[in-house]
Amino acid sequence: MSPENKYQVIVVGGGPAGSTTALYLAKRGIEVLVIDGRDPIGTPLQCGELVPSNQEMRRLCPGVPDVDDLFQTPESAICRNVPEMHLVTPSGKRLRYDFDGLVLDRVAHDEALVERAASAGAEYLVGTRVKSVSEDSVTLSDGRVLTAGIIVGAGGHLDVIRRSHWTEKSMNIPVKFAIKEGNHTNALELHFGSVAPGGYAWVFPKDGCSNIGLGIQTRFSRGVSLNSYAEKFIDSYSGDTIYRGAGALPMSGTISTFSKGNHVVVGDAAGMVLPSNGAGITIAMIGGRIAANAIADHILDGKPLREYEREWKRQMGTVMSRSKRAFRLGSILFRLPDWVVDLLFNPITKPFIWRAVTCRSLLSLRI
Numbered sequence: 530m531s532p533e534n535k536y537q538v539i540v541v542g543g544g545p546a547g548s549t550t551a552l553y554l555a556k557r558g559i560e561v562l563v564i565d566g567r568d569p570i571g572t573p574l575q576c577g578e579l580v581p582s583n584q585e586m587r588r589l590c591p592g593v594p595d596v597d598d599l600f601q602t603p604e605s606a607i608c609r610n611v612p613e614m615h616l617v618t619p620s621g622k623r624l625r626y627d628f629d630g631l632v633l634d635r636v637a638h639d640e641a642l643v644e645r646a647a648s649a650g651a652e653y654l655v656g657t658r659v660k661s662v663s664e665d666s667v668t669l670s671d672g673r674v675l676t677a678g679i680i681v682g683a684g685g686h687l688d689v690i691r692r693s694h695w696t697e698k699s700m701n702i703p704v705k706f707a708i709k710e711g712n713h714t715n716a717l718e719l720h721f722g723s724v725a726p727g728g729y730a731w732v733f734p735k736d737g738c739s740n741i742g743l744g745i746q747t748r749f750s751r752g753v754s755l756n757s758y759a760e761k762f763i764d765s766y767s768g769d770t771i772y773r774g775a776g777a778l779p780m781s782g783t784i785s786t787f788s789k790g791n792h793v794v795v796g797d798a799a800g801m802v803l804p805s806n807g808a809g810i811t812i813a814m815i816g817g818r819i820a821a822n823a824i825a826d827h828i829l830d831g832k833p834l835r836e837y838e839r840e841w842k843r844q845m846g847t848v849m850s851r852s853k854r855a856f857r858l859g860s861i862l863f864r865l866p867d868w869v870v871d872l873l874f875n876p877i878t879k880p881f882i883w884r885a886v887t888c889r890s891l892l893s894l895r896i
């Protein structure tokens with residue numbers, strides 16, 4: 530820590546968004562401190578652990594440059610490479626698609642990202658929560674106060690800066706999951722219909738176990754709790770449960786402003802999750818790199834911080850707006866009776882459904 534406790538940038542939260550921001554700031558020679566309440570960062574696990582491969586990311590997010598520089602997932606953080614995704618209807622009918630997915634060891638993934646940022650020169654203060662942020666000062670839960678020229682909120686959907694300095698709300702969807710021992714599937718499965726009203730359930734195969742979970746929109750669940758849906762779905766799979774977790778996903782897309790004065794938000798704190806498929810890890814990292822470069826340009830060349838939003842829109846604007854549109858459509862369709870959902874998933878609609886899930890234009894027949 531510098532003698533006066535003063536940094537060029539402090540990042541609150543060292544998950545995918547915060548550590549990526551710190552990595553690219555450090556690469557530009559900026560003095561950056563990441564503060565995280567967890568120790569180690571990434572634990573406890575709160576994730577379905579699926580990310581698209583780099584090749585798939587180039588297809589999903591064609592506006593994002595240098596994908597291989599951004600995503601350097603080490604082999605040790607990949608449990609399984611799965612080449613196929615199945616969309617499963619209430620009656621068990623499957624629409625099968627080629628999709629190159631990596632089922633991660635998410636804890637190892639986040640730890641590797643921290644290691645990358647630290648090796649580039651970012652400082653970390655872990656096991657310490659940030660209580661509040663005002664102007665250029667960050668107050669820690671132990672009473673210490675640190676200062677920085679720019680303060681970044683990367684604390685997830687409950688980020689302290691987002692909550693205290695932004696009034697805009699996001700729609701957060703509650704999610705529950707479990708890791709179950711056994712071999713349940715060889716594909717990435719997404720299940721739709723009354724199994725998860727307004728959302729979906731997933732089964733992602735790992736090494737001798739699966740990550741099984743679901744998210745719902747409570748306004749469509751007719752008073753039935755997330756716990757009931759989750760227990761019913763997870764219990765329908767055999768095997769011992771070796772882990773249970775829960776969390777929430779912001780599913781209304783990005784908020785309208787990512788920076789206010791010297792405060793910046795990124796990742797879940799800025800709503801950077803693709804609502805049509807729940808992808809948040811890679812999207813937080815895309816946001817983190819853009820935020821870092823905009824902050825570095827601001828500090829080094831006096832460019833406006835607003836360049837962050839403009840560059841985000843250039844790289845991700847179209848993908849995000851298509852994903853939001855697909856989510857709105859899905860929210861209507863996936864609370865129809867199961868027999869209707871079953872009818873809607875058919876060979877004719879198959880390419881359109883896939884294009885909606887993968888955030889592409891619906892006006893094309895190409896899968």
Ligand SMILES: Cc1cc2nc3c(=O)[nH]c(=O)nc-3n(C[C@H](O)[C@H](O)[C@H](O)COP(=O)(O)OP(=O)(O)OC[C@H]3O[C@@H](n4cnc5c(N)ncnc54)[C@H](O)[C@@H]3O)c2cc1C
Nearest residue numbers: 542544545546566577578579659684685776796797809810
């Ligand atoms: C159950 C579940 C399943 C998911 N499955 C997937 C999936 O399969 N694939 C996918 O791509 N995405 C998935 N997501 C979404 C994904 O996990 C998030 O989008 C992603 O982690 C966002 O990264 P982030 O860095 O913005 O936030 P986070 O990963 O939440 O990191 C925030 C960090 O900030 C720290 N922090 C927060 N507040 C403070 C504070 N006041 N002081 C200090 N530290 C603080 C936290 O300790 C944490 O380490 C899932 C989410 C959930 C909840």
